[in-house]
Amino acid sequence: MGNLELIVEKHSERIHHGLEVLPTLRHGLPAGLGNKRWTAELILATYEMALTGDLPKNGLEYKIGDSGGGFDVLGWKNNGFPKIDEDDVDLSISLNKREVGKKIEIPLPIYGGGMSFGSISLNFMLARARAAKKIGTYTSTGEGGYPDAIVPYRDHVITQVATGMFGVREETIQYAPIVEFKYAQGAKPGLGGHLLADKVTSEVAKMRESSMFTSLYSPFPFHSVYSVEDHKKHVDWIKTVNPRALVSVKVSTPTDVDMVAIGSYYAGANIIHIDGGYGGTGAAPEIAKKNIAMPIEYAIPKVHDYLMSEGVRDQIVLIASGGIRTADDIAKAIALGADGCVVATAEAVAVGCTHCGNCERGRGCQVGITTTDPELSRLIEPEWGETRIVNLFTAWSKRLRSILAGFGLESVRDLRGRKDLLVRYK
Amino acid sequence: MVLDSETKPSKYERFRIETEPAPHVFQIPNRFDVSARKVRLAAMLVHEAFEFKLNKEVVLSRPCIYGVFGGHFGGFKPLKHKCVGCMRCVQEYPHIMTVKQSDEYKRLGDSFWTPEAVFTILNEASTGKIPVKGMGYKGAFGGEGFDGIWTDMSEIVRPTRDGVYGREYISTCVDIGRKPTSVDFGRIDQSPSTVEVPVPIIFDDLPAFDFDVWNAVGKAARKVGTFFVTHDQTRGEDYRERMIPIVDDNSLDETLEKRPSIVEYDSERSDLFEKLSDSLPSSIVIARVPLREDTADRACKLAREGVHGLHLYADYHGQDYSGDPRHISESVKEVHQLLVKEGLRDQVTIIASGGITLAEHVPKAIICGADLVGIDTTVLVALQAEFLGETRDRNSYKLRPRKIDPAWGAQRLVNLFGVWHDQLIEILSAMGMRDVRRLRGDIGRSMMDAELREQSFKGIAWAT
Incomplete structure (x- = not known):
């Protein structure tokens, strides 16, 4: 074994050990870890759940952060003892509510959000794909193309078609059980995408059919779409190339997000995926993350209520993302009106992300998540990452079942729109 | 026929404010304070020397990709100004390393000017570049004003x-x-x-x-x-x-x-x-x-x-x-x-x-x-x-x-x-x-x- 291998092995082992030890609080709560949205406790609780597949038992806060608003000021009505057995709770949801098209169900109301090849390492991408396959849910390619290495998991991979059209090819659409149009993203609503030159390695450039070490911009918006009719043409295009595919439309959360949602419904989308302004994994201007578009907590009821009033709510799936950190966030999002959620940051935290935000600095992520650095990328072994993500979702399932059982709800579908089960804290 | 527009250069000039680096002249506080428990660090080095059979390159490979331990004395005298708070050293060696926000950083500003706001302005003035970060928003939800x-x-x-x-x-x-x-x-x-x-x-x-x-x-x-x-x-x-x-x-x-x-x-x-x-x-x-x-x-x-x-x-x-x-x-x-x-x-x-x-x-x-x-x-x-x-x-x-x-x-x-x-x-x-x-x-x-x-x-x- 050469020194490089030894060094990677040494640091991988140490990181894995640290992720195991830190949640025990044997060395205290790391002072510099976390922020208001992802507190130190929430990060450590996620490490713990990713390790054990169970909820933390040492008192670590795993339900809410400290942002002072949104999900963090919502709680559950006191419901006493569980009213039904947790094992009897069904967490599955359907991703196609229309009468036509393939019926797809996922066993949890969760699937993985788009993180593109180039912005994240191939190993992390593989870990996510493997985890999606094992759970029976989905992960999304993001807009960086479809590496050959994830083709074996194609039945669990959503192909994203975004404005840069990077890596969008006939076969990658034909692979996909679900095709996701990304009109906008919560991390940088209305601004398109930007992959910094340092990350455009030869593999990334080849995948995106571009030049090495040249910044890549995804324009905004789709220049072929300026109306619902144009949007329908897009949907029709995908359904022509792959008639079996469901179509998801990912949008951000502007003031008229409800109108966007109904437009997507009439264009033929199966899933309307709203991505709130506070979320996202991609590097983005700080001004965009904090200030543009509304947080997901406010957008969900707005869209849900409008779709209800239009009488189409039961024909389209509403998926929420952008700041979903915990099982409680998922349950609250559903109680506010979503059918399910997309998560991405939590998966990154499961494999060691500290939410430090230095994804674009220097060689990229220090634990091998958002990097194309050959040495750092190897810090995440796909099998290890898969286990961590599966464990996290397993722990979340337990929490979701516990919440539902407490209210006597046999299915997560029955939680949708049940704002009456929530309480607000000042 | 050659049109005027082809012969005359356009006078159109897109407005842009040209920036160039103007680094801080006065020292600004390190945002993070990284420190190691020295006895434990020494013990760890001895342990790793045995574990990796005195393979110097492996033993001395550092857990920091930003060069905090790249000085002559490694973790014994970390280069604190290079720390970006990624926490990898804490993840790898939680019994040895501590990273926290520095006291000097926390004292920046006043009740309105938060340390983050002061740092943002200092860095914008210094680099002329828009602050960019990954992994979503990290601050409080909404608020006043x-x-x-x-x-x-x-x-x-x-x-x-x-x-x-x-x-x-x-x-x-x-x-x-x-x-x-x-x-x-x-x-x-x-x-x-x-x-x-x-x-x-x-x-x-x-x-x-x-x-x-x-x-x-x-x-x-x-x-x-x-x-x-x-x-x-x-x-x-x-x-x-x-x-x-x-x-x-x-x-x-x-x-x-x-x-x-x-x-x-x-x-x-x-x-x-x-x-x-x-x-x-x-x-x-x-x-x-x-x-x-x-x-x-x-x-x-x-x-x-x-x-x-x-x-x-x-x-x-x-x-x-x-x-x-x-x-x-x-x-x-x-x-x-x-x-x-x-x-x-x-x-x-x-x-x-x-x-x-x-x-x-x-x-x-x-x-x-x-x-x-x-x-x-x-x-x-x-x-x-x-x-x-x-x-x-x-x-x-x-x-x-x-x-x-x-x-x-x-x-x-x-x-x-x-x-x-x-x-x-x-x-x-x-x-x-x-x-x-x-x-x-x-x-x-x-x-x-x-x-x-x-x-x-x-x-x-x-x-x-």
Whole structure:
């Protein structure tokens, strides 16, 4: 074994050990870890759940952060003892509510959000794909193309078609059980995408059919779409190339997000995926993350209520993302009106992300998540990452079942729109 | 036939503020304080020496990719200034390493200026680059004042792709001055014309007078093409065309002699307005008005009297001077909306000052009804002034300027304007807006935390 291998092995082992030890609080709560949205406790609780597949038992806060608003000021009505057995709770949801098209169900109301090849390492991408396959849910390619290495998991991979059209090819659409149009993203609503030159390695450039070490911009918006009719043409295009595919439309959360949602419904989308302004994994201007578009907590009821009033709510799936950190966030999002959620940051935290935000600095992520650095990328072994993500979702399932059982709800579908089960804290 | 357009080079020049690095001259605190328990570190090295059979390269390979342990003494004397708080060293060696926010960093600023805000301004002034980070937003949810406002975006219906890197133009120009509602041929040569500034930001009068700072501001205003407000018009001939003097009895004669294109006066002094408008018919005369409960009525009165602009100001923390202080966003909105209701809004320019400390505050103040903003304490923060206490009061400021090179200072301020201009374009771009003037008072393109909370959480009971 050469020194490089030894060094990677040494640091991988140490990181894995640290992720195991830190949640025990044997060395205290790391002072510099976390922020208001992802507190130190929430990060450590996620490490713990990713390790054990169970909820933390040492008192670590795993339900809410400290942002002072949104999900963090919502709680559950006191419901006493569980009213039904947790094992009897069904967490599955359907991703196609229309009468036509393939019926797809996922066993949890969760699937993985788009993180593109180039912005994240191939190993992390593989870990996510493997985890999606094992759970029976989905992960999304993001807009960086479809590496050959994830083709074996194609039945669990959503192909994203975004404005840069990077890596969008006939076969990658034909692979996909679900095709996701990304009109906008919560991390940088209305601004398109930007992959910094340092990350455009030869593999990334080849995948995106571009030049090495040249910044890549995804324009905004789709220049072929300026109306619902144009949007329908897009949907029709995908359904022509792959008639079996469901179509998801990912949008951000502007003031008229409800109108966007109904437009997507009439264009033929199966899933309307709203991505709130506070979320996202991609590097983005700080001004965009904090200030543009509304947080997901406010957008969900707005869209849900409008779709209800239009009488189409039961024909389209509403998926929420952008700041979903915990099982409680998922349950609250559903109680506010979503059918399910997309998560991405939590998966990154499961494999060691500290939410430090230095994804674009220097060689990229220090634990091998958002990097194309050959040495750092190897810090995440796909099998290890898969286990961590599966464990996290397993722990979340337990929490979701516990919440539902407490209210006597046999299915997560029955939680949708049940704002009456929530309480607000000042 | 060769067309003229093919032979003559285009005169079109896209407005851009050229930035260049202007590194900090005075040491800024390390954001993170990294330290190692030395005995445990030594023991770990011995342990790893055995584990890796004295393979020096492996044993000494560090857990930091930013070079914190790259000094001669490795973890025994970490290079703290290189720490970015990624926490990998803590993840690998939790029993040895500690990383926390440094005490010096936490002491930055005051109750309004958070350490994050101070660092943001310092870095924008230093690099001229927009702050970019990954993995989502990390701060508090919504909040009061500007924090409780989100700007809109448009999914598909927008005219152009611009953004900072785009090809098409988004105008950030605004006009200062009174726009006549009709043409009066009898006064056509006497009415002051409006003055255009390429960015909706001017320098407000600074809380501390320091000649080098004053010079830096003048140079930056000239380079950017904006203006600076000052009590002192006795110096700086080089920057005279960029100067907006605040006129009082002592400086009236000098002002009348120098005939600046824009002047400001204390709105309580209606006599000064009369003298200025009579003696300087070509100058734009702006009333400085403290924001109070009655400012909206007062603004209407001033507009009817013929002032060309209102410079509305709150304290340095963005709170107005009402008995029960409100945030400047609220009070400017009130003034704007009453002027609109009274049919006076297009006759006066509104400049809003006080508490404009981050790039996002510019579009948000404009959404609330300002045409442009003035910055004050932000200028001193960019120039690495020292906080000596609470900076709220305009009369007893606690920001002490340091001795600076005006050229360095000017570049820092140009960088700040450049970065804020780019960020303004990002906000406008997301909305599909091609002209910042369209944003003025367009509340419909914003979302308010308080309103959305009540709409979206309607029906959710309060916890008991």
